Amino acid sequence: MCNNRRNPVNCILPPYILEKIDQTNNSDLGDQIVLTAQATARFRSKRASLNEMTKKGKAGFLRTVSGDTDLEGVLPKPKHLIYDAGGLPITPGELIWKDGDPAPKDKDAKNVLNGATQTWKFYYDLFKRNSIDGIGMPLTQCIHYREDPRKPFSNAIWDGEQMIYGDGDTIFFDSFTRDIDIIAHELTHGVIDYSAKLEYKFESGALNESFADVFGIMVKQRAKKESVKKSNWLIGQNILLGDEYALRSMKEPGSGYKNHPGIGDDPQVAVMSDYINMSQHQDNGGVHYNSGIPNFAFYVAAFNCGGNSWDKLGKVWYAAMTDKILMKKNSKFLDARNATLTKAELLFGKASQVYKAVGEGWDAAEVK
Known part of the structure; x- marks a missing residue:
């Protein structure tokens, strides 16, 4: 694998x-x-x-x-x-x-x-x-x-x-x-x-996966001119055969596919209370299972910001991902929360809707 x-x-x-x-x-x-x-x-x-x-x-x-x-x-x-x-x-x-x-x-x-x-x-x-x-x-x-x-x-x-x-x-x-x-x-x-160098294991590995999903969905939304409310927030909708299936849902982690005849149900989780502790031999410590948590945080933040995800929130996530001081190779979810809030404040101000939405996103994912 x-x-x-x-x-x-x-x-x-x-x-x-x-x-x-x-x-x-x-x-x-x-x-x-x-x-x-x-x-x-x-x-x-x-x-x-x-x-x-x-x-x-x-x-x-x-x-x-x-x-x-x-x-x-x-x-x-x-x-x-x-x-x-x-x-x-x-x-x-x-x-x-x-x-x-x-x-x-x-x-x-x-x-x-x-x-x-x-x-x-x-x-x-x-x-x-x-x-x-x-x-x-x-x-x-x-x-x-x-x-x-x-x-x-x-x-x-x-x-x-x-x-x-x-x-x-x-x-x-x-x-x-x-x-x-x-x-x-x-x-x-x-x-x-070439930036955060997030180690591919445990929470840092889940962040690695999540950042990839976040920018993947934003590239798709921008190419299709989709607002946060118009997007279906699905990853891999076309490669998994069947109109009702996708690899992942950022809007509702764990719902990408249900009752699939070959692969069953999507096991991703969305909140920290459901975090799955796994050994490093299992999905590198659950990087794909638990990446649903920061994915959900981004979705909620984007939805609460409104408009296009890449206009404001994309700038926050990119600034955080490429800051080698705030995001280190072994960063955890709480580090990502703090990094994105720091960048939201620097870019848009602490009184801005963007800053408020970023905090709401991480709160919804129970990363506090």
């Missing part, structure tokens, strides 16, 4: 979904557990090396460029590289699209190009952040990946350097390129690698 306690590879499917699939009587579906574990092993050593490089300052870690131009005074643009693994366990595969080429014909290539473009524009337009690392890192994406050429692969992975997408099994999962919020979620894990 996507579980390496020291240097985890970030995948969109939580372990509890994969475990439910493994409990089915379908051996082909059960193989997804093995395939995901194999994929994680393939990328684990590279992720560890990249993390070590950033610690030593060899990968431009935490460098950002502010303002409207890059280091050469040219208006930044996203840099795209789309590769096709061709159903093989190779990355990045064959280069099939780069900037300046005609529009891609492959529907998955179209999806990842749109998703990555919208994510880049979100971060640059609102925060003047030039790509994942802040200094123009190419958005490298690999589609049609399989760990076993004979079997489809069901996951989306940020491996520390590139995005990797499976095509889904067509039984429970569609292509993992279909949801813009999933693409933005995984790319945001990269932003976290």
